[in-house]
Amino acid sequence: MIDVLVNNWPLFAEGFVSTIELFALAAIGSLVLGTILATMRVSPVPVLRTAGAGYVNIVRNTPLTLVFFFFVFAYPRLGLVELSFFTLAVVSLTVYTAAFVCETVRAGINTVPLGQGEASRALGLTFPQTLISVVVPQAFRSVVPPLTSVMIALLKNTTIAAGFSVHEAGAITPALSERGEPILLGMLWIVIGFLILVLPLSAMQRTLEKRWRVAR
Amino acid sequence: MSSVLYDIPGPKAKARNATFGVVASLVVIAVLGFIGYRFAATGQFDPLKWSWLEYQTIQLDLLNALKATLSAFVVGAALALVFGAVFALARLSDHAWLRAPAAVVVEFFRAIPLVILIFTLYYALPKAGVTVGVFWSLVIGLTLYNGSVLAEVFRAGVEAMPKGQSEAAYALGLRKSQVMTTVLLPQAVRAMLPTIISQLVVLLKDTALGFLITYQELLFEARYLGGLGEFGRPIIPTAMVVAAVYISLCMLLSWLANYLERRNRRKVRYAGAAVAKPTVAETQDELKIDTLQAE
Amino acid sequence: MRVRTLAVGLLVGSLALTACGKQGGPSQLGSAPSQAPATGVTVDGSPTFDKIKARGRVVIGVKQDQPYLGQLNPTTHKYEGFDIEIAKLVAAKLGYGEDKIDYKPIPSQSREQAIQNGDVDFYVGTYTINDKRKQQVSFAGPYYMAGxxxxxxxxxxxxxxxxxxxxxxxxxxxxxxxxxxxxxxxxxxxxxxxxxxxxxxxxxxxxxxxxxxxxxxxxxxxxxxxxxxxxxxxVGKPFSQEPYGVGLAHDDKALRTKIDDVLQQAEQDGTWKQIYDATLGKSGSPAPTPPQIDRY
CATH class of the missing domain: 3.40.190.10 (Periplasmic binding protein-like II)
Incomplete structure (x- = not known):
């Protein structure tokens, strides 16, 4: 059973390194873009709220494969900056995941009871103070566990890039098939690889969820 | 509009917000305008690139592709619901020999990326002498993954039922299976309906993965039509049309989920006005649904 | 809400269009001169030919997604291309005109299976002759030397x-x-x-x-x-040899010989070149010399 892994070590190693790179870059990108979108959606400016809501509603109802399709096949036709397949994959994952990050963050802000903000304003705290010392610490607690779920989903979603010419973990199965290696055993190793990546994340999620639920 | 972040704006804030509004509108218009300009500049609005829509055979092909997408969705959804129900029951069983393997199966399929699952079915099974074809590779993959997620949803729903429900049912002399099928499950399903439908939206979106194993669904058709030389390779127009179809299908389902959720909530509030602080609980539910959909 | 209305509108619009579609299409494909079906053809000792005769139609396995080789024209729903013209030629020489042909698109990985099952009478579609495949099916031709x-x-x-x-x-x-x-x-x-x-x-x-x-x-x-x-x-510098053949049942030597004859004649009397020029020749690559028929 270990043969499959040893004989194809470069394939597995490169695949997973590439998956982790994709994940890390898209995670950072989507957290930033998602937070910006969430800010738009809770802002007092109607135009920004509409724009944010429009983005979220369209992207959330689009299959990720279609987002990839658009960036990998359609985007190059627009004659803009030329990007590598890897970059296009990062962009697709970022654009898609940002919509979910946005909704999580926004819902998190909404979990902070109205009275908290009103009380802090009554105490004479300025807007940044209200935000930094009252709203964010409370919102953060309820946001992190579901945000971890979004990130786990992102990690699994990176495998779609395999269909768009990025050699990551999802591309291992077809490559094994091409080499005539036993695929089921190969898949077992891929699963183990993903478990190694996912389990710490979900363990963290569970701990945080428990600890912070008690604290509230 | 008052939120935890802002008070109702006064005259000064109103003026400031109005300025922001103007600037924001300009930025949004500029972004959309730039995209439109790039489309126009690269000839995406050229009539030739849209003329494929006029041909009857192509319209029929598109409808067939839509049918392929929907049939993968319908079969996958039906099987996933059955799979979910069976495994939820197994996980709720009193017998450890049933509970443990069910838990392993559900956790296993939830941990694997769906793409890997579909690829394995598509590439590995023919080597083992079983040819399932693209349709079933896709549908089985969708079933195993979404079925496992649904199993957890059902289980959570049943476990969230107030204890009094099952106690009362047992007190009436119902058997274990009767308690489950006539008392707990119907209520749980009703309570979890929005979440279940949200998961079906995920399933619908995931049918597009069939593209990766050349199942001839909408996206595949878009790629094919987008490569036709006689229409100037209209890949952007075809992508736009197919996107519109996908988005409207998913929105329809999402809207149904939201509608059911609102209706449920209204009834609950009406029935039990004493239930305190619904806002926080509601947003938490919303959080759960949202993260579910990211998958 | 507005977005949703727009999306639904688009969907309904596209469905409405279906009711009043254009027929025909802007096909750019020139077609090769069509062959009059031969009459009184007999192929003694060919089980496949007997089956064709009993059916009165010929079923040909083809590719449907290779432009100018074997493609289902999206606007006319007719098959077109070099392989299709070869298939038509063979059918005509067996006595079956265009109106008596049923095309069946078969993807590469199921070609052997389709021929063995008898789902198709023969197969014309970028089918490379090699020894491994010869154990399962037999090949007439080659009719094109690809590389x-x-x-x-x-x-x-x-x-x-x-x-x-x-x-x-x-x-x-x-x-x-x-x-x-x-x-x-x-x-x-x-x-x-x-x-x-x-x-x-x-x-x-x-x-x-x-x-x-x-x-x-x-x-x-x-x-x-x-x-x-x-x-x-x-570029035009092939660096491998992929002889394309007509795939047919493994034990049908009589039909194989007949198709070999048809192909050989077409290569000699210029029909082959006409077919090439009308299809693949549109690429700007001049017609190569047709390959030697390999009768085994």
Whole structure:
């Protein structure tokens, strides 16, 4: 059973390194873009709220494969900056995941009871103070566990890039098939690889969820 | 509009917000305008690139592709619901020999990326002498993954039922299976309906993965039509049309989920006005649904 | 809400369009002179031919997604291309005109199975003759000598053959023999190899300059070049030999001999060249000499 892994070590190693790179870059990108979108959606400016809501509603109802399709096949036709397949994959994952990050963050802000903000304003705290010392610490607690779920989903979603010419973990199965290696055993190793990546994340999620639920 | 972040704006804030509004509108218009300009500049609005829509055979092909997408969705959804129900029951069983393997199966399929699952079915099974074809590779993959997620949803729903429900049912002399099928499950399903439908939206979106194993669904058709030389390779127009179809299908389902959720909530509030602080609980539910959909 | 209304509107609009579609299409394909069906044809001792006769129609397995080779025209729903013309020619010489042919699209991986099951009477569709396949089916022909070649953008003069691929992005279908050959012979760096599920996707990427070369059998490449002759060209230095044959049942020697005769005659009397010029010839690549029929 270990043969499959040893004989194809470069394939597995490169695949997973590439998956982790994709994940890390898209995670950072989507957290930033998602937070910006969430800010738009809770802002007092109607135009920004509409724009944010429009983005979220369209992207959330689009299959990720279609987002990839658009960036990998359609985007190059627009004659803009030329990007590598890897970059296009990062962009697709970022654009898609940002919509979910946005909704999580926004819902998190909404979990902070109205009275908290009103009380802090009554105490004479300025807007940044209200935000930094009252709203964010409370919102953060309820946001992190579901945000971890979004990130786990992102990690699994990176495998779609395999269909768009990025050699990551999802591309291992077809490559094994091409080499005539036993695929089921190969898949077992891929699963183990993903478990190694996912389990710490979900363990963290569970701990945080428990600890912070008690604290509230 | 008052939120935890802002008070109702006064005259000064109103003026400031109005300025922001103007600037924001300009930025949004500029972004959309730039995209439109790039489309126009690269000839995406050229009539030739849209003329494929006029041909009857192509319209029929598109409808067939839509049918392929929907049939993968319908079969996958039906099987996933059955799979979910069976495994939820197994996980709720009193017998450890049933509970443990069910838990392993559900956790296993939830941990694997769906793409890997579909690829394995598509590439590995023919080597083992079983040819399932693209349709079933896709549908089985969708079933195993979404079925496992649904199993957890059902289980959570049943476990969230107030204890009094099952106690009362047992007190009436119902058997274990009767308690489950006539008392707990119907209520749980009703309570979890929005979440279940949200998961079906995920399933619908995931049918597009069939593209990766050349199942001839909408996206595949878009790629094919987008490569036709006689229409100037209209890949952007075809992508736009197919996107519109996908988005409207998913929105329809999402809207149904939201509608059911609102209706449920209204009834609950009406029935039990004493239930305190619904806002926080509601947003938490919303959080759960949202993260579910990211998958 | 507005977005939703728009989306629904678009959907309804596209459905409404269906009711009043245009017929026919802007097909650019020239067609080869059609052959009058022969009369009184007999092929003694051929079980397949007996079956065709009993049915009164001939069922031919083809490809449906190879432009100018075997393609289902999306606007007319007619099959077109070089392989299709060869199939028509064979059918005509067996006594069956265009109106008596049923085409059946069969993907590459199920060709042997379809022939063995008798789902098709014979198969014409970029079917490379090799010894492994000869154990399961038999081949008439070859009717075309294909070879791995390179498709590039018309203005690209830097790529002249397999040795000039270093530093170029090379695209082909995931797991296909051509991309394996590029990898094994290290014709380019491993990170310059790009794989997609279909040649069409590679050609798309070639046109939008995301890749520099598409590689596979020259016949397939010529088909794509014929689609856009002012944007693409085939380099024309094949570096492998892929003889395309007509696949048929393993034990049907009588029909095989008959089809060999048909192909040989077509190659000699110029019909073969007419077919080539009307289809793959549109790519700008001149007609090669037809291959020697291999009667085994």
């Amino acid at each position: 791995q070649d390179l498709l590039v953008r018309k203005d690209d003069t830097s790529i002249t053959g397999p040795t000039s691929l270093k530093g170029k992005k090379v695209c082909s279908v995931t797991g296909s023999t051509p991309i394996q050959r590029v990898r094994d012979q290290q014709l380019t760096e491993p990170n310059n190899i790009v794989e997609f599920q279909g040649y069409q996707q590679c050609v798309d990427q070639l046109l939008s300059k995301q890749v520099d070369v598409v590689t596979t059998d020259d016949a397939i490449l010529k088909g794509y070049a014929a689609q856009s002759p002012d944007q693409l060209k085939v």
